[in-house]
Amino acid sequence: MDDPTAGAVCARTLTPEGEVSRFTVRWRGGRLTEVKSGLDASPGVRIIPPDHILLPAPVDLHAHGGGGIDAADLINAPGAEVTDLWCRLSLHAARSGAAVVVPALISSGPEATEIFLRRAADRPTCLPGADIPGVHLEGPYLAEKHRGAHPVDRLRPPDRAEVKRWLDVDDGALLMVTLAPELPGALDVICELTGRGRVVSCGHTGAGLDEMNRAFDAGVRHTAHLFNGMRPMHHRRPGPAAAALLRAGVTCELIGDGVHVHPEMVRMARRLKGPNWLCLVTDATSAAGLGDGEYTLGGRVVTAEGGIVRTAEGDLAGSAMTPIGVVRWAVADLAWTLDRAITAISTVPADVIGRDAGRIEPGRRADLVVVNEDLEPAATLVGGRLAWGEIPEE
Numbered sequence: 001m002d003d004p005t006a007g008a009v010c011a012r013t014l015t016p017e018g019e020v021s022r023f024t025v026r027w028r029g030g031r032l033t034e035v036k037s038g039l040d041a042s043p044g045v046r047i048i049p050p051d052h053i054l055l056p057a058p059v060d061l062h063a064h065g066g067g068g069i070d071a072a073d074l075i076n077a078p079g080a081e082v083t084d085l086w087c088r089l090s091l092h093a094a095r096s097g098a099a100v101v102v103p104a105l106i107s108s109g110p111e112a113t114e115i116f117l118r119r120a121a122d123r124p125t126c127l128p129g130a131d132i133p134g135v136h137l138e139g140p141y142l143a144e145k146h147r148g149a150h151p152v153d154r155l156r157p158p159d160r161a162e163v164k165r166w167l168d169v170d171d172g173a174l175l176m177v178t179l180a181p182e183l184p185g186a187l188d189v190i191c192e193l194t195g196r197g198r199v200v201s202c203g204h205t206g207a208g209l210d211e212m213n214r215a216f217d218a219g220v221r222h223t224a225h226l227f228n229g230m231r232p233m234h235h236r237r238p239g240p241a242a243a244a245l246l247r248a249g250v251t252c253e254l255i256g257d258g259v260h261v262h263p264e265m266v267r268m269a270r271r272l273k274g275p276n277w278l279c280l281v282t283d284a285t286s287a288a289g290l291g292d293g294e295y296t297l298g299g300r301v302v303t304a305e306g307g308i309v310r311t312a313e314g315d316l317a318g319s320a321m322t323p324i325g326v327v328r329w330a331v332a333d334l335a336w337t338l339d340r341a342i343t344a345i346s347t348v349p350a351d352v353i354g355r356d357a358g359r360i361e362p363g364r365r366a367d368l369v370v371v372n373e374d375l376e377p378a379a380t381l382v383g384g385r386l387a388w389g390e391i392p393e394e
């Protein structure tokens with residue numbers, strides 16, 4: 001019997017040492033079994049042309065949708081259509097070069113949030129494209145002043161009883177929660193979530209240094225879209241961004257779409273955090289992978305124009321970016337090496353959610369993407385399974 005999660009290729013590859021050279025890479029049972037320098041022309045090894053490169057596939061930690069689907073559609077769709085929506089989200093991510101996507105719901109009412117979590121608990125175990133290991137609730141415990149595109153009427157103070165209800169229905173699907181740590185009751189909620197092994201991220205916040213540090217002491221180890229949706233840095237009032245940049249053991253996430261953050265600020269953040277604590281995300285809306293037009297974010301209409309997505313009030317509302325687009329942007333606009341870009345969108349986000357991937361080394365999951373010279377994906381492999389495209393052969 002053929003194992004659909006086994007394979008072998010010889011390709012130019014980015015190794016954990018950051019080198020690009022020809023390697024023979026084998027995998028079986030979804031995991032990499034061998035990474036060996038040089039060409040191995042034994043039977044069964046596919047030779048990938050030298051104008052392509054094999055990379056650790058991106059892990060998108062923060063995406064509200066893509067390919068025309070809004071994560072909130074999962075709440076509102078009739079039950080019979082929900083499986084199809086999960087599959088389409090998964091395929092959109094794989095087509096965009098990602099092996100993993102964590103769909104994020106923006107602040108929603110109590111009932112809608114619970115439905116979302118129940119539907120996440122019931123998501124198909126076998127998805128056709130990228131893996132969806134769980135979901136992210138961005139809100140509803142956010143600071144009103146820094147809410148960005150989150151609807152004000154859906155924000156509420158942190159409520160431990162509500163969080164317990166989430167954890168009663170989610171069957172482990174709730175991977176991450178973004179909240180403002182300065183809100184009353186936030187520390188209680190942080191303890192509840194981190195105590196149950198969930199990732200808590202600070203975001204949409206006006207917290208001061210002390211409030212941020214208390215949240216880190218309580219177990220927060222991630223920061224949502226640094227600089228966006230937070231009190232700006234000030235030399236006498238170092239706010240959330242400074243706190244996250246200075247705190248060891250906390251990852252900072254930045255939106256890699258070329259619109260939300262100036263390239264020099266990304267460079268500054270990387271210099272402060274070092275390579276292993278900075279990750280790039282798309283913050284994509286349903287417009288990702290499609291052209292300009294009207295879409296929805298959390299069920300509300302947003303407009304994509306020139307690749308920039310805004311609310312009716314003109315505020316930035318997520319992006320139209322794809323995971324592989326983030327890599328292209330980092331290489332072109334940040335002048336990063338491919339190794340740097342892949343570390344930020346594959347290795348670090350995989351570590352944040354505890355996925356044993358993001359590096360091409362034996363023992364890791366075979367989450368791989370083959371891209372051409374223009375960094376366009378040709379094939380995406382998820383746990384060794386071909387999730388999208390075709391592996392090019394010489």
Ligand SMILES: [Zn+2]
Pocket residue numbers: 138148203204224225229
């Ligand atoms: Zn946000």
